[in-house]
Amino acid sequence: xxxxxxxxxxxxxxxxxxxxxxxxxxxxxxxxxxxxxxxxxxxxxxxxxxxxxxxxxxxxxxxxxxxxxxxxxxxxxxxxxxxxxxxxxxxxxxxxxxxxxxxxxxxxxxxxxxxxxxxxxxxxxxxxxxxxxxxxxxxxxxxxxxxxxxxxxxxxxxxxxxxxxxxxxxxxxxxxxxxxxxxxxxxxxxxxxxxxxxxxxxxxxxxxxxxxxxxxxxxxxxxxxxxxxxxxxxxxxxxxxxxxxxxxxxxxxxxxxxxxxxxxxxxxxxxxxxxxxxxxxxxxxxxxxxxxxxxxxxxxxxxxxxxxxxxxxxxxxxxxxxxxxxxxxxxxxxxxxxxxxxxxxxxxxxxxxxxxxxxxxxxxxxxxxxxxxxxxxxxxxxxxxxxxxxxxxxxxxxxxxxxxxxxxxxxxxxxxxxxxxxxxxxxxxxxxxxxxxxxxxxxxxxxxxxxxxxxxxxxxxxxxxxxxxxxxxxxxxxxx
Numbered sequence: 001x002x003x004x005x006x007x008x009x010x011x012x013x014x015x016x017x018x019x020x021x022x023x024x025x026x027x028x029x030x031x032x033x034x035x036x037x038x039x040x041x042x043x044x045x046x047x048x049x050x051x052x053x054x055x056x057x058x059x060x061x062x063x064x065x066x067x068x069x070x071x072x073x074x075x076x077x078x079x080x081x082x083x084x085x086x087x088x089x090x091x092x093x094x095x096x097x098x099x100x101x102x103x104x105x106x107x108x109x110x111x112x113x114x115x116x117x118x119x120x121x122x123x124x125x126x127x128x129x130x131x132x133x134x135x136x137x138x139x140x141x142x143x144x145x146x147x148x149x150x151x152x153x154x155x156x157x158x159x160x161x162x163x164x165x166x167x168x169x170x171x172x173x174x175x176x177x178x179x180x181x182x183x184x185x186x187x188x189x190x191x192x193x194x195x196x197x198x199x200x201x202x203x204x205x206x207x208x209x210x211x212x213x214x215x216x217x218x219x220x221x222x223x224x225x226x227x228x229x230x231x232x233x234x235x236x237x238x239x240x241x242x243x244x245x246x247x248x249x250x251x252x253x254x255x256x257x258x259x260x261x262x263x264x265x266x267x268x269x270x271x272x273x274x275x276x277x278x279x280x281x282x283x284x285x286x287x288x289x290x291x292x293x294x295x296x297x298x299x300x301x302x303x304x305x306x307x308x309x310x311x312x313x314x315x316x317x318x319x320x321x322x323x324x325x326x327x328x329x330x331x332x333x334x335x336x337x338x339x340x341x342x343x344x345x346x347x348x349x350x351x352x353x354x355x356x357x358x359x360x361x362x363x364x365x366x367x368x369x370x371x372x373x374x375x376x377x378x379x380x381x382x383x384x385x386x387x388x389x390x391x392x393x394x395x396x397x398x399x400x401x402x403x404x405x406x407x408x409x410x411x412x413x414x415x416x417x418x419x420x421x422x423x424x425x426x427x428x429x430x431x432x433x434x435x436x437x438x439x440x441x442x443x444x445x446x447x448x449x450x451x452x453x454x455x456x457x458x459x460x461x462x463x464x465x466x467x468x469x470x471x472x473x474x475x476x477x478x479x480x
Contacts, residue, residue: 120149139416149240158223158231236265263354344398
């Protein structure tokens with residue numbers, strides 16, 4: 001997590017040529033250490049206390065050597081936080097923190113940069129070729145109306161609307177709980193305090209989500225890495241900087257890595273473009289799961305009871321420790337099963353289709369496939385942050401089972417029969433079916449065969465109205 005819980009330290013400069021920027025010299029007092037969460041410089045008792053320089057000036061004692069410009073920026077951010085009256089998450093703050101996190105660079109030390117013409121052209125060519133290969137292995141037509149190369153900052157901008165749709169339902173529960181922990185007789189008296197706490201809660205969520213999105217921007221290679229359509233519809237997107245990092249130690253030519261990842265991105269785009277109910281089904285599954293999450297009110301009451309307006313970071317520390325507990329009810333278990341199954345079916349289909357397209361053409365197909373599978377199974381620090389924030393890991397736990405099921409369906413019914421299952425959610429395999437993929441394939445295949453046989457027999461026995469009675473029987477008797 002950030003050492004600047006509320007992002008009050010001065011943000012790095014965002015250069016004109018992208019988000020690969022240089023930080024401002026922070027020797028002016030914009031400290032970022034845990035003991036100085038607001039970045040205000042020297043606080044009382046921290047080397048510049050009330051007895052130190054400027055003791056006759058409480059503002060100088062509190063804010064140390066901050067110059068007027070820095071002090072004004074700090075107060076502006078403080079005012080934005082406390083005056084926020086929007087939804088459960090301060091998304092303006094989330095965006096700001098995400099951009100700052102991106103500008104600071106990824107954990108591996110790589111910096112963000114604007115996309116050049118050569119990289120943009122390489123991505124467009126890779127997606128074009130990927131779509132040609134996919135035409136041979138799926139009945140779903142291309143879903144990518146355009147192909148774009150994004151910087152990390154552009155990924156943040158493009159995906160924040162989807163994150164908002166995912167996170168707001170859970171954050172709303174926390175915001176309500178923050179008001180409910182106070183006794184009713186106190187709520188009327190504590191109106192301003194409740195409003196401030198909700199503003200703080202929105203800023204708290206915004207900061208954490210912004211940082212998680214910023215870290216994730218340094219890891220993802222496209223717009224659909226987590227199995228959800230995060231970017232604009234019909235736009236296949238790849239991140240060249242992250243693709244470079246992803247393929248660095250694989251011993252695979254860069255062009256092959258890019259093409260394999262383009263296959264995955266293009267396959268996701270086909271699925272989301274031509275299965276119109278799928279997006280709402282996935283997001284609805286997330287929302288259904290979120291409705292069954294309960295807030296640890298005991299922990300929240302403890303935090304509220306000890307709330308110190310001069311120490312607001314304690315709220316954030318409580319959030320980092322997790323306040324969400326899935327209810328242990330049949331309904332919640334069913335919601336989780338629906339969500340995990342939906343994610344597994346999406347990722348499994350993409351895995352199977354991409355492997356079918358890449359295996360005959362790329363010598364590195366097997367190695368890249370296994371690398372991506374392990375990457376999705378393990379998740380990263382950003383995914384773990386979201387698990388803490390919303391009580392949910394957006395991870396296809398049963399990817400291998402689902403992939404095997406889709407491959408078996410291809411063998412049993414062909415490409416059209418396999419992809420035809422996406423026509424309606426009720427036709428898709430369930431969590432129980434993932435336990436026995438081969439059983440689902442063969443059971444359903446036998447049922448369809450019996451139905452075809454029955455229909456064929458019925459058609460053969462249907463009388464021909466153009467014949468006179470007895471003509472067919474006479475011919476049959478003669479043959480015997």
